[in-house]
Amino acid sequence: MSKDFSRFLKPGRVHRQIYTDPAIFELEMTNIFGGAWVFIGHESQIKKPGDYFATQMGRRPILMVRDEEGRVRVIHNQCAHRGAMVVATDKGNAPEFTCCYHGWTYHLDGRIKGVPLNHGYPADFDAKNPKVAMNPVKRVKSYRGFVFATEAADGPDLEESLGYMTTSFDDLLDRAPDGEIEVAGGVFKHGYDANWKVYFENLCDAAHPLFVHRSSIEASQAQSDDAHSDGTGEIAVRQMRQNGAPYSFWESQVGIWTYPNGHSYLGDYHDDSKLVAALKDPVFREYIAALEKKKGKEETKRILEVRRWNSNVYPNVSLMSQFQQLRVVHPISVNRTVVYTYNFKLKGAPEQMFRNTVAFANIVNGTGSLVLTDDLEIYNRIDMGLSSDGAEWLQIGRGYQSDQPEAHGGRKGVNSTSEVYIRNMLDAWVGYMNGGHGQGGALAKAAS
Amino acid sequence: MAKKRTPRPKIAAPSRRRVTPLRGRAPRAEQALDIHRCEQFVQHEARLLDEAKFDDWLALFTLDGWYWVPSEPDQANPHDTVSLMYDDRRLLETRIRRLASPRMYSQEPRSRTSRMVGNVTIEDSEGRAATIRSKFIMIEYRRDQQRLFTGTAWHRLVQIDGGIRIAWKRVDLVNCDAALDGLTQPF
Ligand code: FES
Ligand SMILES: [Fe+2]
Numbered sequence: 001m002s003k004d005f006s007r008f009l010k011p012g013r014v015h016r017q018i019y020t021d022p023a024i025f026e027l028e029m030t031n032i033f034g035g036a037w038v039f040i041g042h043e044s045q046i047k048k049p050g051d052y053f054a055t056q057m058g059r060r061p062i063l064m065v066r067d068e069e070g071r072v073r074v075i076h077n078q079c080a081h082r083g084a085m086v087v088a089t090d091k092g093n094a095p096e097f098t099c100c101y102h103g104w105t106y107h108l109d110g111r112i113k114g115v116p117l118n119h120g121y122p123a124d125f126d127a128k129n130p131k132v133a134m135n136p137v138k139r140v141k142s143y144r145g146f147v148f149a150t151e152a153a154d155g156p157d158l159e160e161s162l163g164y165m166t167t168s169f170d171d172l173l174d175r176a177p178d179g180e181i182e183v184a185g186g187v188f189k190h191g192y193d194a195n196w197k198v199y200f201e202n203l204c205d206a207a208h209p210l211f212v213h214r215s216s217i218e219a220s221q222a223q224s225d226d227a228h229s230d231g232t233g234e235i236a237v238r239q240m241r242q243n244g245a246p247y248s249f250w251e252s253q254v255g256i257w258t259y260p261n262g263h264s265y266l267g268d269y270h271d272d273s274k275l276v277a278a279l280k281d282p283v284f285r286e287y288i289a290a291l292e293k294k295k296g297k298e299e300t301k302r303i304l305e306v307r308r309w310n311s312n313v314y315p316n317v318s319l320m321s322q323f324q325q326l327r328v329v330h331p332i333s334v335n336r337t338v339v340y341t342y343n344f345k346l347k348g349a350p351e352q353m354f355r356n357t358v359a360f361a362n363i364v365n366g367t368g369s370l371v372l373t374d375d376l377e378i379y380n381r382i383d384m385g386l387s388s389d390g391a392e393w394l395q396i397g398r399g400y401q402s403d404q405p406e407a408h409g410g411r412k413g414v415n416s417t418s419e420v421y422i423r424n425m426l427d428a429w430v431g432y433m434n435g436g437h438g439q440g441g442a443l444a445k446a447a448s
Numbered sequence: 449m450a451k452k453r454t455p456r457p458k459i460a461a462p463s464r465r466r467v468t469p470l471r472g473r474a475p476r477a478e479q480a481l482d483i484h485r486c487e488q489f490v491q492h493e494a495r496l497l498d499e500a501k502f503d504d505w506l507a508l509f510t511l512d513g514w515y516w517v518p519s520e521p522d523q524a525n526p527h528d529t530v531s532l533m534y535d536d537r538r539l540l541e542t543r544i545r546r547l548a549s550p551r552m553y554s555q556e557p558r559s560r561t562s563r564m565v566g567n568v569t570i571e572d573s574e575g576r577a578a579t580i581r582s583k584f585i586m587i588e589y590r591r592d593q594q595r596l597f598t599g600t601a602w603h604r605l606v607q608i609d610g611g612i613r614i615a616w617k618r619v620d621l622v623n624c625d626a627a628l629d630g631l632t633q634p635f
Contacts, residue, residue, distance in 0.1 A: 215549035368631035
């Protein structure tokens with residue numbers, strides 16, 4: 001395969017092959033899911049020493065674990081002996097890890113603790129050799145409790161790589177009156193038969209809701225408000241109705257911001273003061289009072305004025321701070337993807353706030369929801385379509401001429417329907433695929 | 449060829465009419481909810497769902513009824529943990545109305561389903577009301593793919609105006625916590 005991956009991009013266009021070629025997928029697993037800072041989990045998922053959370057980094061099974069000293073470790077969930085996966089449960093607590101095949105045991109940080117039948121090995125086999133271990137992922141770093149890891153031995157630090165996107169994590173934390181958040185409420189796992197990139201390329205796509213989600217928009221708009229409700233889904237119903245805002249709304253009031261390394265967010269979309277009806281909703285009023293008590297009126301006003309819808313942190317996590325949700329993308333194969341969706345509790349907020357978060361997830365982001373199901377269908381159809389060479393070069397050019405530079409080194413669409421954030425991700429894609437970091441892809445070249 | 453569509457399809461509102469009577473003679477309200485009537489009821493419900501008579505299915509629920517498909521085995525409640533589906537009456541009406549929409553892309557083409565319901569037991573009963581437990585197998589076919597769902601259903605049945613209605617229904621899928629593709633069909 002020729003080395004320069006920028007050949008798959010042209011101004012405003014991308015070649016379909018990057019979504020369908022298994023060889024490209026293999027390289028993505030090494031260069032992107034091995035080379036970039038990949039989101040692993042949140043520290044609140046492993047509170048006590050011995051707590052572990054089993055997940056994937058690309059296709060690698062890995063463990064996020066809290067060791068005896070309380071440090072967060074990210075290690076490969078793989079035995080150094082014959083390579084068996086060691087931990088087979090999603091989460092739990094363990095004093096050590098034992099492989100079920102021949103009983104090799106490991107400390108919580110992955111170092112060997114004991115090897116039964118430790119004789120007869122070649123002279124150079126030394127169970128004390130740190131290389132014989134459940135190998136740690138090369139670098140692990142957390143940003144305010146959000147744990148990332150990378151297999152790249154060197155390259156930018158996590159914060160450098162996140163750049164201005166740290167503010168989206170700040171936004172989520174700022175919204176907690178006590179300044180702390182906690183993963184809670186279970187997880188949605190949903191799958192679709194298409195490439196992982198199409199999921200990310202949809203999250204900030206402001207041009208699709210009005211069209212794709214028409215059935216839920218119309219059903220929610222036609223729904224009478226006086227049918228019995230236990231309060232569940234009030235916000236979600238409003239959200240479905242909001243998806244029906246005319247294109248003029250997306251063109252004039254919502255914005256799209258992008259940053260180096262493929263990150264982006266859709267902003268100014270969901271206005272708490274209008275959509276959550278801050279003044280009429282007693283729960284929201286109670287929440288604002290709790291925020292004001294801890295942070296003061298000025299700061300509360302500032303916090304609530306940050307209106308970010310989806311924040312995409314390339315390559316695998318998307319954050320929705322206004323509804324305390326987080327989606328993690330797990331590529332399975334070139335045309336199979338599984339996405340995990342988590343919710344956060346804002347500490348110090350009324351209990352009902354979290355129940356609203358759960359209800360929102362059920363109706364909008366859930367596997368059996370009224371909204372996400374149509375998105376999943378679109379991803380499947382993209383894959384069915386991309387197997388055809390009828391259209392080799394796909395169009396991602398909307399806004400190409402009108403995008404503007406942004407203060408923190410990124411680019412901003414002149415309005416939210418600009419495809420600038422897809423171009424920005426693909427720029428990072430080229431950077432990683434060419435063996436570098438997220439910058440220096442096609443866009444950077446075009447700009448220089 | 450796709451059919452020509454009107455730009456803004458009108459979605460019929462789910463009716464609030466009374467529960468569709470069971471085939472044959474409607475049972476009298478004062479009759480006990482015996483196993484035979486409970487079995488007849490869940491078979492009837494399964495038939496409505498398989499025939500995509502969602503409007504009639506909705507009409508089986510009481511006006512404050514709810515429908516729940518947990519995302520975890522033994523999930524304690526639908527408020528503190530996410531659910532594959534959890535609809536109060538208002539959301540259930542919205543869900544059913546959406547199912548009637550020609551613009552529901554995840555139902556283009558429509559799913560076909562086939563259900564077996566059995567092992568019905570009455571878990572507790574106060575004569576005019578009962579909680580029943582049943583087992584189901586549901587096969588969903590859509591676009592050359594067949595998916596198999598199975599699990600346990602719990603119904604709280606009450607007798608109102610000579611008919612049986614669902615006060616709540618909980619469906620525990622055996623694979624509720626698996627990675628699932630999108631779910632559009634009520635169980
Ligand atoms: S493979 Fe793990 S102990 Fe042998
Ligand atoms: Fe969508």
